[in-house]
Amino acid sequence: MNILRAGGLTRRIYIAFLVTALLPTAIAGSIGVWLSMDRLKAATIQGLQQEVSARGAGLRLFLNTVASELQFLATDPRALALLSGTSAPQAYPGPKSLALALGDVYARLVSAQPDVYQVRLLDAKGFERVRVDRRAEGVVIVPSEELQDKSDRYYVREALSRSAGSVYVSPLDLNVEHGQVEKPERPVIRLATVLTSPDGATLGLVIVNLHAQVLIEPVQQMVLAREGTAYLFDRSSQFLARGSGHGENGFLMQPVAKLGPAAGALLGRLAGETANSFIADGTIWAHAAVDLSGDPTSADAPLWAIAIAFPEQALLRQVLDLAKLYGVLAAALLMAALAGYSISRRLVGPLDDLSKEADAIASGDFGRRVRVAGNDEIARLGERFNLMAARLQATLVQLQQHRDQLEIEVTQRTGDLAAERARLAAVLRHTSDAIAALRPSGELLFANRAAERLLSQVTGAQDKGVSGVLGRLIGDAQPGRAEIVLDDRTLSVSRDTLPATTGSGDLVIVVRDVTQERRHVDEKREFDRQVFQLDKLATLGELAMGAAHEIGNPLAGMKAVVQSLLLEHGLPIEVTQDLERLESEIDRLARFLGSFRGMAASREVHLSAQPLGAAVEDMLFWVRKPAKSSGVEVTSEIPQDLPSLSADPAQLREVLLNLFVNALQAMPEGGRLAVDAAVSGRDIVIEVSDTGRGIPAELRSRIFERFFTTRPGGSGLGLAVCAKVVEDHGGRIEVRSQPGDTRFVVHWPLWGSS
Numbered sequence: 001m002n003i004l005r006a007g008g009l010t011r012r013i014y015i016a017f018l019v020t021a022l023l024p025t026a027i028a029g030s031i032g033v034w035l036s037m038d039r040l041k042a043a044t045i046q047g048l049q050q051e052v053s054a055r056g057a058g059l060r061l062f063l064n065t066v067a068s069e070l071q072f073l074a075t076d077p078r079a080l081a082l083l084s085g086t087s088a089p090q091a092y093p094g095p096k097s098l099a100l101a102l103g104d105v106y107a108r109l110v111s112a113q114p115d116v117y118q119v120r121l122l123d124a125k126g127f128e129r130v131r132v133d134r135r136a137e138g139v140v141i142v143p144s145e146e147l148q149d150k151s152d153r154y155y156v157r158e159a160l161s162r163s164a165g166s167v168y169v170s171p172l173d174l175n176v177e178h179g180q181v182e183k184p185e186r187p188v189i190r191l192a193t194v195l196t197s198p199d200g201a202t203l204g205l206v207i208v209n210l211h212a213q214v215l216i217e218p219v220q221q222m223v224l225a226r227e228g229t230a231y232l233f234d235r236s237s238q239f240l241a242r243g244s245g246h247g248e249n250g251f252l253m254q255p256v257a258k259l260g261p262a263a264g265a266l267l268g269r270l271a272g273e274t275a276n277s278f279i280a281d282g283t284i285w286a287h288a289a290v291d292l293s294g295d296p297t298s299a300d301a302p303l304w305a306i307a308i309a310f311p312e313q314a315l316l317r318q319v320l321d322l323a324k325l326y327g328v329l330a331a332a333l334l335m336a337a338l339a340g341y342s343i344s345r346r347l348v349g350p351l352d353d354l355s356k357e358a359d360a361i362a363s364g365d366f367g368r369r370v371r372v373a374g375n376d377e378i379a380r381l382g383e384r385f386n387l388m389a390a391r392l393q394a395t396l397v398q399l400q401q402h403r404d405q406l407e408i409e410v411t412q413r414t415g416d417l418a419a420e421r422a423r424l425a426a427v428l429r430h431t432s433d434a435i436a437a438l439r440p441s442g443e444l445l446f447a448n449r450a451a452e453r454l455l456s457q458v459t460g461a462q463d464k465g466v467s468g469v470l471g472r473l474i475g476d477a478q479p480g481r482a483e484i485v486l487d488d489r490t491l492s493v494s495r496d497t498l499p500a501t502t503g504s505g506d507l508v509i510v511v512r513d514v515t516q517e518r519r520h521v522d523e524k525r526e527f528d529r530q531v532f533q534l535d536k537l538a539t540l541g542e543l544a545m546g547a548a549h550e551i552g553n554p555l556a557g558m559k560a561v562v563q564s565l566l567l568e569h570g571l572p573i574e575v576t577q578d579l580e581r582l583e584s585e586i587d588r589l590a591r592f593l594g595s596f597r598g599m600a601a602s603r604e605v606h607l608s609a610q611p612l613g614a615a616v617e618d619m620l621f622w623v624r625k626p627a628k629s630s631g632v633e634v635t636s637e638i639p640q641d642l643p644s645l646s647a648d649p650a651q652l653r654e655v656l657l658n659l660f661v662n663a664l665q666a667m668p669e670g671g672r673l674a675v676d677a678a679v680s681g682r683d684i685v686i687e688v689s690d691t692g693r694g695i696p697a698e699l700r701s702r703i704f705e706r707f708f709t710t711r712p713g714g715s716g717l718g719l720a721v722c723a724k725v726v727e728d729h730g731g732r733i734e735v736r737s738q739p740g741d742t743r744f745v746v747h748w749p750l751w752g753s754s
Contacts, residue, residue, distance in 0.1 A: 289304075
């Protein structure tokens with residue numbers, strides 16, 4: 001909006017302040033600037049050029065001094081002798097003494113020149129032969145083991161390519177030691193000259209490292225007392241800047257292109273003039289070249305150029321500092337203050353009224369109104385203010401009515417929710433199932449009485465906490481329904497996640513203790529199994545009676561035949577022994593028939609002292625032939641001095657034969673059957689081991705049960721008879737098994753131990 005076309009108060013304020021303040025200030029400032037700008041500009045240009053020229057001359061003098069000393073060092077015969085390997089003066093019998101002597105010379109140069117911090121002698125391959133450093137502890141001749149290979153450094157390659165007598169000057173960069181930039185960072189420039197033999201062959205270099213501060217400090221000093229920015233340019237169009245209020249670009253040179261549009265014109269001036277000043281893009285430039293006098297490469301561009309850039313706007317600020325201009329400005333400002341005070345007294349009154357009424361409305365009094373006379377912007381502002389206040393008052397009345405209606409509805413709804421919640425709480429509190437709600441982190445939100453009682457019974461100790469047990473239930477149970485075992489209790493757990501509209505992933509868990517139910521089921525199952533077992537025993541009793549009757553008579557006839565054969569004279573001794581064993585087995589078989597009766601009632605035991613070795617050999621006689629046909633190796637290691645057992649001889653042999661046969665049946669593909677025995681306290685421990693498949697862990701507790709067998713066609717009586725016989729003799733039998741090693745261990749009492 002054009003301010004001159006605004007009506008009323010705005011236009012009057014603008015015109016009044018323009019006449020009383022801006023117009024006098026503009027006139028006075030224009031006069032002062034017109035009188036002083038040209039004269040101040042000429043003086044500034046002259047001063048800048050003189051300062052830059054003086055700084056450049058000083059740098060040229062210093063660099064030429066260092067170059068002269070460098071060329072002097074290049075003519076030292078000791079250096080030529082060290083690099084060429086020719087004979088040295090008599091005072092220096094070897095290369096080491098030559099290096100020490102050159103180190104002393106270089107150390108004196110470093111000590112005399114504060115800006116020189118390193119002097120080095122390099123051979124033609126770029127390897128350091130002598131080196132002197134300025135360090136924190138002083139000037140140091142570097143030991144030979146710390147000398148470095150500098151053949152990969154650019155300045156070594158470039159310096160070696162120069163002609164004899166010339167001085168090479170490197171760009172400004174950071175010093176590198178052992179392939180890494182030196183820390184703290186050290187900007188340097190390097191002067192180098194070539195050493196040659198009498199026949200013109202290049203022998204090496206003498207290099208002097210200068211602190212870059214010798215170039216940076218003059219640039220920095222040029223801007224300490226004035227505005228502007230000082231620059232250092234090198235021959236490869238790089239620059240380094242130091243400025244007052246313009247920052248700096250560190251220690252490394254940067255491309256001149258970063259200076260913007262003035263870069264092209266600036267480079268042309270620097271390349272074509274030794275020293276001059278000019279104005280470009282509102283900036284006053286003064287520059288001077290820095291080179292080496294007498295250098296054979298003087299036809300090339302100068303090594304560096306130092307320059308200072310002074311903004312023309314700074315001249316205007318200096319003009320505004322003139323005393324006369326300050327006086328004019330002070331008078332103009334005083335006039336503006338008086339005029340502003342007079343005008344504000346006429347304008348501030350209505351604004352104060354608006355402010356007071358606005359504060360009243362902000363505090364809640366919406367009945368307040370403002371009265372402003374006139375037809376300007378403030379009057380129209382007052383009208384809009386009154387309209388706003390009226391609308392706010394009407395809106396407040398409507399909000400109050402709506403709030404009252406909402407309070408009635410909320411009260412009624414809250415009562416309904418409270419009654420519904422009370423009914424639900426009563427149901428949850430008295431239900432027999434444990435119900436709880438909790439956060440995913442385990443924080444308990446709700447637990448009914450059944451939950452507290454059940455969880456207290458489960459945890460026992462109160463230090464675990466109800467919420468901790470619930471956390472375990474949540475971690476063990478899957479979503480939905482599951483049964484878990486916790487502290488010897490079987491719990492049916494059902495859990496679910498509340499919808500996102502009612503909670504942030506909160507969980508509801510329902511727990512029922514089904515321990516008694518599962519126990520009753522297990523007891524009924526065990527009872528049914530025992531009833532079935534009794535039925536089998538009853539059937540076995542009937543079978544035993546029939547078997548004893550049917551088999552007993554043939555056995556008696558067989559025994560009579562054997563006894564009659566034993567009465568014959570002239571039988572070979574081997575046949576007699578076999579007939580005696582057959583008679584013994586017939587007797588054992590007859591007694592075995594009595595074991596069927598022993599399932600219902602214990603058999604009578606006739607104890608006597610029995611040697612274990614004889615019993616083992618008698619029973620192994622019957623298993624060796626089937627063992628050989630099955631590829632089973634049979635071994636027996638029964639000590640000769642083993643004490644006698646307290647046993648019924650027939651029942652002892654029955655136990656051993658059952659264990660041997662059971663071992664053979666466990667090795668259908670061959671293996672090893674071993675029998676061992678040893679005295680342990682008041683018992684003899686008999687071990688019968690085999691290398692069969694082994695007995696699974698879940699079946700070991702049942703292998704001595706009657707009628708339990710895993711072998712097709714087995715009766716399930718062999719190991720049951722063994723266990724009963726050993727128990728009747730006061731011993732015990734146990735099994736240890738793993739694949740490839742199953743051991744039946746029998747603890748049998750010694751004779752006379754009871």
